[in-house]
Amino acid sequence: MINSISSLFGIRYPIFQGGMAWVSDASLASAVSNAGGLGIIASGNAPADYVRAEIRKLREKTDKPFGVNIMLMSPHADEIARLVAEERVPVVTTGAGLPNKYMKEWLEAGIKVVPVVPSTGMARMVERAGAFAVIAEGGESGGHVGELNTMALVPQVVDAVNIPVIAAGGIGDGRGVAAAFMLGAKGVQLGTRFLVAKECTIHQNYKNKVLGAKDIDTIVTGRRLGHPVRSLKNPFSRQFQKNEYDSTMTLKEMEAFGVGALRRAAVEGDEKNGCFMAGQISGMINREQTCEEIITGIFEQAERLLNGAFNG
Ligand code: TUI
Numbered sequence: 488m489i490n491s492i493s494s495l496f497g498i499r500y501p502i503f504q505g506g507m508a509w510v511s512d513a514s515l516a517s518a519v520s521n522a523g524g525l526g527i528i529a530s531g532n533a534p535a536d537y538v539r540a541e542i543r544k545l546r547e548k549t550d551k552p553f554g555v556n557i558m559l560m561s562p563h564a565d566e567i568a569r570l571v572a573e574e575r576v577p578v579v580t581t582g583a584g585l586p587n588k589y590m591k592e593w594l595e596a597g598i599k600v601v602p603v604v605p606s607t608g609m610a611r612m613v614e615r616a617g618a619f620a621v622i623a624e625g626g627e628s629g630g631h632v633g634e635l636n637t638m639a640l641v642p643q644v645v646d647a648v649n650i651p652v653i654a655a656g657g658i659g660d661g662r663g664v665a666a667a668f669m670l671g672a673k674g675v676q677l678g679t680r681f682l683v684a685k686e687c688t689i690h691q692n693y694k695n696k697v698l699g700a701k702d703i704d705t706i707v708t709g710r711r712l713g714h715p716v717r718s719l720k721n722p723f724s725r726q727f728q729k730n731e732y733d734s735t736m737t738l739k740e741m742e743a744f745g746v747g748a749l750r751r752a753a754v755e756g757d758e759k760n761g762c763f764m765a766g767q768i769s770g771m772i773n774r775e776q777t778c779e780e781i782i783t784g785i786f787e788q789a790e791r792l793l794n795g796a797f798n799g
Contacts, residue, residue: 491651492620492674496578496599497552499523500786502664503601503622503653504778505678506556506580507630507764508532509753510689513544515778518686520551522779527554527580531749535566542574552577554601559584560714572596580622583631583714585609590616603655605633605640607647620651622676627657629679629717629766632707638670645671659768661788668793679766680785683775690756694775696721696763702770712741719763723748727762 492501502524504516508531516526526549528541538555545553555576557567560583568589571579579586579593582603586593590613593600599619604610610621623644625637633640637656645652654667655676667675681687683694696719708727709716718724730736730744745762752761776784 490673492653495619495651496525498525500782501653501674502782502785503527503554503580503655503674503676504681505628505655505676506530506554506558506582507678507682508558509749510682510687511556512688513541513548515681515684515687516541516553517545517548518684518778519681519782520545520549520553522777522782524778524782525552525554525578527556527578529556529558530561530563530567531558532561532563534563535570538567539570539574542576554578554580556580556582557586558582559586568592571598578619585612587612587616590618601653604644605635607643610644610648610652614648614650618650620653620674621648622653622655623672624676625654625656626707626717627767628655629705629764629769632656632715632717637667641667641670641672657767659766659771661785661790661792663768664785664789665792668789677785679768680772680781681778682765683772684781685775685777689753692756692758693752693761693763696758697765697769697772698774700765700769700772702767705765705767705769709741709745712738716762716764717766719765719769721761721763722759723762 500523504519506527506529508529511529516528519526530538578599580601594617601620602613603622603624623641625640626632641654651673653674654672682697706720707715707717711731748762751757752763
């Protein structure tokens, strides 16, 4: 399974686990890294102390490479940016913005920076700033989504940059991985599939909602706020959608409606008032497995399909 991504990052399989706020903690990330992928701790909106504690916990569970994801809209982004440099985290991925102002400090600390980009323009920009690779994430993904979908985005980003491209959004099994490689990606990032990993510590209600979802059970809300988010349909997301069409509702009121909703889903399992972020592949997920079973199963299937086309 050696290719440019696995050798660049020192991992066995060219797969990243998505940095999902309130989901991707030391338990999930260390299990993914121990299974041969790149486990990633998500900082979301959490303060630096939380992230530092998760990094320490992860380092007790694995000596394999790992990453930290920084959600750039977080009010704590600056302090976490400093923390990852201090901690000499091997890999940093970013989302929901451009990381250029942090790049110099991270590169000097020897960090491999891999931003998520939703367009070719941003891919070029982060390449110029020194990114090691980019994650091209299509709108099939869960959480914050861009305009383009994976099938159109990935080959255009591959053509736009000289650094390796990791495909994300809509990939749930070996078929998706094989397709991503055919689009020119050298690696993949999966988030939703890891929601139901045995080592994933989210509330069981969250897992059950993903396991029970069918193809059309996700919805995108928040376009009016400028940061659209894909989540599973439930009373919360349906009400959010109604609010968006309600012209008497202010943007401030809509923002306030969403505050704390992801925590209510992941920690409390609140099926009514939680925001259960998940991607369109939720409909394909029907069992809980360990990270090792997930990763080896996906790559056995992909390799069968590609018949050796990973090499390169
Ligand atoms: O970041 C994600 N997924 C996320 S972040 C998140 S937390 C959140 N909660 C509520 C509202 C907004 C965020 C949940 N899921 N994926 C990576 C990603 N990054 N997708 C798209 C982008 C992106 C978007 C704009 C990257 C750069 C960008 O630049 C815009 C700019 O002008 O800075």
